[in-house]
Amino acid sequence: MFTAWRFRQVKTRAFMTEIVTEWAVSPGHVPYDAAVAVMEARAAAIAAGDAPELVWLLEHPPLYSAGTSAKISDLRDPERFPVYQTGRGGEYTYHGPGQRVGYVMLDLTKRGRDARKFVRGLEQWLTDSVAPFGVTAERREGRVGVWVDRSDKGVGYEDKIAAIGVRLRKWVSFHGVALNVAPDLTHFGGITPCGISEARYGVTSLADLGKTSDMTKVDSAMRAAFEDIFGPVHAAEPPRLPEQ
Numbered sequence: 001m002f003t004a005w006r007f008r009q010v011k012t013r014a015f016m017t018e019i020v021t022e023w024a025v026s027p028g029h030v031p032y033d034a035a036v037a038v039m040e041a042r043a044a045a046i047a048a049g050d051a052p053e054l055v056w057l058l059e060h061p062p063l064y065s066a067g068t069s070a071k072i073s074d075l076r077d078p079e080r081f082p083v084y085q086t087g088r089g090g091e092y093t094y095h096g097p098g099q100r101v102g103y104v105m106l107d108l109t110k111r112g113r114d115a116r117k118f119v120r121g122l123e124q125w126l127t128d129s130v131a132p133f134g135v136t137a138e139r140r141e142g143r144v145g146v147w148v149d150r151s152d153k154g155v156g157y158e159d160k161i162a163a164i165g166v167r168l169r170k171w172v173s174f175h176g177v178a179l180n181v182a183p184d185l186t187h188f189g190g191i192t193p194c195g196i197s198e199a200r201y202g203v204t205s206l207a208d209l210g211k212t213s214d215m216t217k218v219d220s221a222m223r224a225a226f227e228d229i230f231g232p233v234h235a236a237e238p239p240r241l242p243e244q
Contacts, residue, residue, distance in 0.1 A: 019110055021053040022236035023223060029061045029097060032084050034241045039174040042105050042239065047170040055176075055226060055233060056103040057219060062096035062184075064191055067165050074197075077190035088175035090144065090165035092191040098183035098205070100218055104166070104176035106230070113171055119144070119164065121229050122177055126162040128225035129179065129218070133211040137161055143196065148204060159204035160193065179222070180205035182213035 035058065045051035062081045067090035074092050075083065081096075095101060108118060123139040126146045130137050137146040144164050150157040162179040180203065188203045207213040227233055 019053060019107070019231055021055060021106065021231065021233045023226075023233035024054060024056050024236045024238040025219060026056065026058040026238040028059070030058045030241065032060055032063050032065065032082070032095070035060070035103065036084075036086065037242050038239045039103055039105060043169055043172045043174040046105055046107050047172045053107055054103075054105045054236070054239070056105070056239065057222070058101050058103070058238075059097055059099060059215075060095040060101060062094075062187055064092055064094055065165075067091050067093070074192035075190070076192065080190040081187070086165075086175070088165040088167045090163070093163050093165065093178065093193060094183075094188050094191060095178060096183050096187055098181055098207070098213070100179045100181050100215060100222070102177045102179070102222065104173055106173045107171065108168065108173060109171040111230075115168060118173065119166065122164050122166070125222070125225050125229050126164075126177055126179060128228065129222045130161060130206065130211075131225075132221045133206055133218075135161070135206065135209060135211055143201075147201075148209070150202070150204070153202075154200065157200045157202070159202045160196075161204050161206070161209075163193075179218065180208075181215055181218050182207035 042051055042054055046053060063084060064081055065084045065086050067086060067088050070091045123146055127137045135148060137148050140147050145160050146162045147158045148161050150159045162177060164177050166173050166175050182205055185203055185205060185208060193203055223233065
C-alpha cells in the first residue's frame with residue numbers, strides 16, 4: 001500500500017502536461033442517457049483530434065448504473081429507480097441529487113498510456129478534493145474508490161465517500177468519478193454498492209460527516225486538486241444535451 005507521502009510524490013508529476021483541458025459545470029439534473037450520449041460523442045471527437053479534453057461536473061436524477069462487473073444479485077430493489085447498463089468498469093453504483101459526478105474525458109495517448117496510473121490519479125484527485133474540508137480519505141488495495149475511517153462505528157469500519165468507474169476507447173477516457181457531497185444515503189440501499197456487502201463497509205458523504213453540503217465550494221476544491229495532478233484547465237460552457 002502506498003503511504004500518503006510516497007503517493008503524493010508520484011502523483012504531483014504523474015500527469016503534469018502542457019495540455020489545457022476544458023472544465024464545465026452543468027446546472028440542474030442531467031438525464032443519464034443524455035450524459036452518456038454526450039460522453040460517447042466527445043470521446044470520439046477527442047480521439048480524432050477534433051475536440052479538446054473535457055472534465056464535466058454535473059448531478060443526475062436518482063438512478064442506478066451497472067458496470068461491466070455488475071452482478072444481478074447486487075441489485076436489491078430493481079423497481080426503486082431506473083437502472084442503466086453502461087460500459088464503464090465496476091459494479092452497481094447510485095447517482096442522484098447531492099452527489100457530484102465528474103465525467104473525465106482525457107487523451108491518455110498524450111498522457112503516457114498508463115491506465116493504472118490514471119486510476120491512481122483519479123483516486124488522489126478525490127482524496128485531495130475532500131482534504132480542505134477536514135476529511136482524510138484514502139485508497140485501499142482491492143477496493144476501488146476512496147474511503148474514510150469510521151472507527152466511531154466499530155473496529156475496522158470504513159465508509160466509501162467517492163466511487164470511480166471509467167472506460168477507455170482509443171486511449172480516451174470517459175465516465176469518471178462520483179463524490180458524495182450531500183445525497184440521500186438511504187438511496188444506496190437498493191443496491192450492494194460496488195459489490196461490497198460486508199457490514200463494516202458502508203457509504204458516507206461530506207454532509208454525513210458534518211463537513212459541508214455546499215456544492216460550489218466542493219467544485220472549487222475539485223478544480224484545484226485536479227489541476228495539481230493533471231494540469232491546467234479553463235472554464236467552458238457545459239455540453240449541449242441531445243433532445244430527449
